[in-house]
Amino acid sequence: MIHKLADVQSLNIGKGTNVWQFCIVLPNALIGDNCNICSHCLIENDVAVGNNVTVKSGVQLWDGIKLENDVFIGPNVTFTNDKTPRSKQYPNEFLKTLVKQGASIGANATILPGITIGEFAMIxxxxxxxxxxxxxxxxxxxxAKEVIK
Structure with a gap:
């Protein structure tokens, strides 16, 4: 289901995936099956979202971000893809961020670029x-520091 108020330009949306109102999904984004992309999200071109992923409201998935299967992204999580951002100055390639299978990221967390979050980790x-x-x-x-192994 793609909400009528969403701007989904990608044809690579898996079956059973919901994209809610006021979302923008750019043409080359890949989104798997049975995902829930809540309202007010942006998904850029060089983004891959696995199966059974939840992306809560207010999240931007910038170029270079990959979410594996069964990942949970809480509301207003902030991803970044450039360690030294400057207006109108872009890197040749954005850093890659990988969130591995089953990981969960809590509301309002900030994820710096080039990070790997391991399987079933909790942020x-x-x-x-x-x-x-x-x-x-x-x-x-x-x-962020580890509190439980």
Missing amino acids: GAGAVVTKDVKAHSLVVGNP
Whole structure:
């Protein structure tokens, strides 16, 4: 189901996926089956979203972001793809961010570019993730630090 108030330019949307109102999905984005893309989201071209992924409201998935299967992205999570952003100055290639299978990112967390979040990791709400996160770990705070292995 693609809401009539969404601007979905991609033909690569899996079956059973819902894209809600006021979303923009650019032409080369890949979105798997049974996903839920909530309202007010932006998904750029060089983005891959696996199956059974939830992206809550207010999230932007910039070029270079990959979400594997069964990932949860909480409301207003902020991804970045450029470590040294400047107006009208773009890198030759954006850094790649990978969120591995089953990982969950809490509301309002910030994910710096070039990070890998391991399988089934949990990122606490409001955390600022500045480095890779190990599989099955819980990180919280600013900067995010592991609290459970």
